[in-house]
Amino acid sequence: MVEKLDQIEELKKLDPKDMYSAVYNLPEQIERAAEVAYNAEIKNISDKIDKVLVLGMGGSAIGGDVLQSVLFKEAKFPVFVNRDYDLPNWVDESTLVFAVSYSGHTVETINSAKLSYSRGASVVAVTSGGVLKEFAQENNLTLVEIPSGMAPRAAIGYVTIPSFVILERLGLISSKKKDIEETVAYLRNKREEFKIEVPTEQNVAKKVAKMMFKHIPVIYAVEEKWKVAAYRWKCQINENSKYPAFYHFFPELNHNEIMAWEAIDNVIKPLTLIFLYTSLEGEMKIRVEFMQEKISARGVPVFLWQAEGNNPLTQFFSLTYLGDFATVYLAYLADKDPFSIGYINELKLRIGQALS
Numbered sequence: 001m002v003e004k005l006d007q008i009e010e011l012k013k014l015d016p017k018d019m020y021s022a023v024y025n026l027p028e029q030i031e032r033a034a035e036v037a038y039n040a041e042i043k044n045i046s047d048k049i050d051k052v053l054v055l056g057m058g059g060s061a062i063g064g065d066v067l068q069s070v071l072f073k074e075a076k077f078p079v080f081v082n083r084d085y086d087l088p089n090w091v092d093e094s095t096l097v098f099a100v101s102y103s104g105h106t107v108e109t110i111n112s113a114k115l116s117y118s119r120g121a122s123v124v125a126v127t128s129g130g131v132l133k134e135f136a137q138e139n140n141l142t143l144v145e146i147p148s149g150m151a152p153r154a155a156i157g158y159v160t161i162p163s164f165v166i167l168e169r170l171g172l173i174s175s176k177k178k179d180i181e182e183t184v185a186y187l188r189n190k191r192e193e194f195k196i197e198v199p200t201e202q203n204v205a206k207k208v209a210k211m212m213f214k215h216i217p218v219i220y221a222v223e224e225k226w227k228v229a230a231y232r233w234k235c236q237i238n239e240n241s242k243y244p245a246f247y248h249f250f251p252e253l254n255h256n257e258i259m260a261w262e263a264i265d266n267v268i269k270p271l272t273l274i275f276l277y278t279s280l281e282g283e284m285k286i287r288v289e290f291m292q293e294k295i296s297a298r299g300v301p302v303f304l305w306q307a308e309g310n311n312p313l314t315q316f317f318s319l320t321y322l323g324d325f326a327t328v329y330l331a332y333l334a335d336k337d338p339f340s341i342g343y344i345n346e347l348k349l350r351i352g353q354a355l356s
């Protein structure tokens, strides 16, 4: 019998806005994002920056988490991410604020960007248009204008790469050109393994989709730094596949969530577990192997995925690209359109009506 995931023409009907192609074209998107950011005019940025704050929601905020994680070992300044209408009290004239909204219409981001500006922070807008673009233009702010027309979560390259490039251009971090090139080369190579034409038997992304199908995925990052990768998987499963999913990270989960795996069979049975790791050494190896042993013994499917790449940017994308493909395939298996976000739009409409 032909696997459903190998019936390509039928699958395309489930994906009219073509989320699959957006995922497939991520390497080109990252190249374009870097080009746009290297060419953006830098305006009105203080030369006394001592901290960085990324404003955003959903897929755009994840770009801020990536910045924080990738710069973990490098930056001499703190990087924070803010997912709110409001701002922490410490935002001031020496704060560099990236206001990231793919659409430029997300109210939380617009509000916190305006507040940042009123506090005297240096604001950089990363957007494809909307109110955020207008705000940046009206106030002569640095604007990285990215191409429009995608789902924000599919624009992970556009919402992530510009902040690295701007920080590099301001002399606050080392050049990321090589890391971006390595990332693009990795993704170009990998999509040939994950693409729709590769049959399930040889395709890890399709296999992972099958593993998650009719299960509740739990994603564990083996280092706290990479919880952003686990969160990206979770959000992609939620939005692309319309499935519940949960995530956590080591070593913190060994101090609480580990106990959940002692639950009765009926609770444990629907779960499936994915570990994301860069390397397994010393104490971390013991922690992961212990959990793998206990959880497999409960009959829960367990899958381990290792990062590749010699730099943290490539490592992030190598941890998440598999999930981007797998969640589109899971949507196909579940007969869902990976692009649509029904409840999100319905909720926005309800809020809009209530406030008008």
Ligand SMILES: O=P(O)(O)OC[C@H]1O[C@](O)(CO)[C@@H](O)[C@@H]1O
Pocket (backbone or CB within 6 Å): 057, 058, 059, 060, 100, 101, 102, 103, 104, 105, 106, 109, 152, 153, 341, 344
């Ligand atoms: O990048 P934007 O356009 O601000 O959107 C942020 C988030 O809001 C949503 O559009 C839904 O509220 C998400 O899909 C998206 O990740």
